[in-house]
Amino acid sequence: MTERADLLQGTLDLLILKSLLGGPLHGWGVSKRIRDWSSDVLQINQGSLYPALYRLEERGLIRAEWGTSTEGRRARFYTLTATGRKQFTGERAEWRRFALAIEQVLEAT
């Protein structure tokens, strides 16, 4: 198995928002997509995933509704709201600045 990395605090929300950017997903889909995109490095603990989903929903960044999955089963689908999209853009910029800064520090000679 690939080595896993711990998520930096606060990045989970960002990842969830990003994963939903392409369209509605159910919880498992979110975790699967993040896992896939990160080549299995980022494994989302379900104990954090659902609280995070519910928290985002509470904050109005994502919306949830029951629908049918591709396998024909009932599942709860999460969709990015307009606020969520805006929030994502802001957070992404923030993250990039932050990551760049870290990178610069590490590369400094």
Place this chain on the structure above:
Amino acid sequence: MDDEMRFHVDMESAELTRAGMPADEARRVAAATFGGIARHKDDARDAVGFRLVDDLAQDLRYGARQLGASPGFTAATIVTLALGVGATTTIYAIERTVTASNIAFARPDELVHLAQGTGGDCNACWRLAKGNYMTVRDETKTLAGVTLVAGWSAILRGPEHTEIINGAIVTPQMFQMLGVPAMLGRTITPADSSGDARNVVVLAENLWRNRFGGDSAIVGSKIVLDAVPRTVVGVIADRFAFPQGTVVWAPRILSSADANDRSWTNDDAIARLRPEVTLAQARAELAGIGARLSVQYPAAMRHWTIDAMSFREWLSPSRGDRTEFLLFAAVGLVLLIACINLAGLLIARLTVRQKEIAVRAAMGASGGRIARQLLTETVLLTLVSGVAGAAVAAAGVRAVRDSMPGFIVELLPNWPAMRMDIPSFLIALGTGALTGLVIGFWPAWRFGRPTLVSVLKDGARSATSGGGASRTRRALVVAEVAFAIVLLAAAGLLARTLRNLHSVEPGFRPDHVLTLRVTGPPRVQGDPTPMDSLTFERLARLIDDVPGVVRAAPVYGAPYTHSTSTNGFGIRGTESERPGHGYSVRMIPAGVDYFSTLEIPIVRGRTFAEADGPDAMRVAVIDETVAQRFFAGSDPIGQSIRIDSLYWQIVGIVADTRYGARNRTVAMYPGEVYRPMAQWPWRQAQFVVRTRGNPLDVAPALQRVIRDFDRDLAVTRVATMESVIEEDVAPDRLISGMMLGFAGAAVLIAAIGLYGVISYGVAQRVREFGIRRALGAEPTALVSLVLGQGMKLAGLGALLGVAGAIATTRVMRSVLYGVSPVDPLTLSAVVAAMFVVGLAAAFIPARRASVADPMESLRQE
């Protein structure tokens, strides 16, 4: 949420299967990876801080689970609060019963009560004189239907028994003025004021149903009241009974002589304000009439005024009774102690649960969310306690109701019906919930926001009893003990008062004596009743002949019976004869054999004889107090005293007897002057009957003799002298019993608090104790270590409590008898009792400390 999470697991297992894992293995791995669905659910919920209704349901479920998980805490809290709330509700139910007044009349705000007074603080101290009433009635422009109401103990002649019923004599327009409808027949009207029409009565529904079978033929038939046949004209519903508790009404016919009566009356004047008239306008008009009358009749009415107050104000009983205040203060203290204990218990709970709370906070639950959860738990707990408190109150109310002495119950028409009703129950519940909210809020706010770091650090060295919370709890327990000591001291003082009252010397021999009260109809002119001045003496001779009776005598004002008349007297040939210079004493009409029946010692001279009849020289006997106090060294025997306008020669001096255990009136009316019943007849008498055997055995025969003698004589209050004496201290017994109950509750609560703190301390240090044991500490050393801790708290509390008791028990001075409010003996006993309770409370945890198993305690970490 369930579905969603299950879906997640299914998807995961499907994915694994696709990757080549066998289906059941995939499923297992998926489930294992996911973990407990329930836990994630809870976490998810907590993290979000759910929507309101869902929240509440969840909080309640959580709360119930938490409470069920710690039965000790739950039980302690429920007992504590149930006692506090129960005590409060009991007092509330009593208060409601005593002060209940149900005005059922139309437009009650227009009703006023008229009175006269001498101005200043006494604008309305006296009932309106009949003459003044007539003046107001004829002249007023602000009042409609001015009426008089007077109480009337009506003697109802029955086929079997003759009894006294609560009646009222009212001016005929009263029913119309109050707006009382008849449920049967009619009410009394102004037409009922002359000739034969005056002998009409109206009955209350309950008398009509209970005594006359609810037969509507009652209207038009005659009943005999005070030996006079009267026609029943109607029946009214009980809720219109005015004054409250009245069951029969007769018209008051005023005579022309009444028009000149400006001084005194037994009648209450009530009236209705005319439409559009305010109370202030009516009062102004009455003040004007009063001022004019005081000029017109300076002899009788100098400086007198006339005033009115609203019905509600008049009917609300006067407050500020010391005893009532005491009980309210006591019950407040019990509730306070209960609250303090509850706060302590909650802090203890929170300390134990800090880890859980910190974890939940770390998971993302907001501080407010956690506080709300804790608050919900507290409120749930207090609601349960409220219900338990209602049960306590129901028992308390029953106990108080049944132990109230008869002569007090007579003054409280609602008393026998007193119970724990719905409003009282709601109060219990409300008090419980409110207490919970108030008390629960503080610890939730103070200790409900631990940081993860501090808790984990604490957990790493949980051998030390954790800082602030523990100190707070110890302080709370000290406060509980202190307040309990104050209550216990009050209860102790009352118990000693009761003992002192019991050991009071009555001044006569109370055993083997029966007492009863005989009331004859009033002598109305032209009414052929057999009552004359010798009636009761003749009756006494008949009673003498009843088998088992040694001797009998009539009297009015027998010791301990709380019925006596007072009057002033002056000594012939001295200054005291002048009006306003006399001495006020109790005046007792007594039969010939009164002194020998009660075995009151004769000090000098003689007592009454048959020869002291209606036409003989008027004689009197005085007691030692009167002899010493007013005769200043001269020999009273042979001297004459003036009472009203007549002279009575003193023929003897007898020993003092007690008016009651407390001798309450002694300051105003220091002694007793006896006059022969034959020379000073009353229509009411008590009989004292000395018997050979059990006094109650002769009662039936006595009642037969009395009925055969005159069937219009009503016999009431048949009791042994010993029970009369016992009943005299019944209020004291009741109060000291209630106070003892409150103090017991307080001590129990304080003990629970003490036990909680000590056993928590032991639990925290169990590892230390285990190590001490392992290092060779004797179990007894550990026991005394823990006991010492308990004693330190109890001792500090006791010290503060004694100081508090000394500072506060002085308010009880008027209730105490023969014991100082700061009685050292009582205070030491109270402290000793508290220490015993404290020891007992600390002993169980101390035992636990002494048997701490070193291995066990190490394994706990």
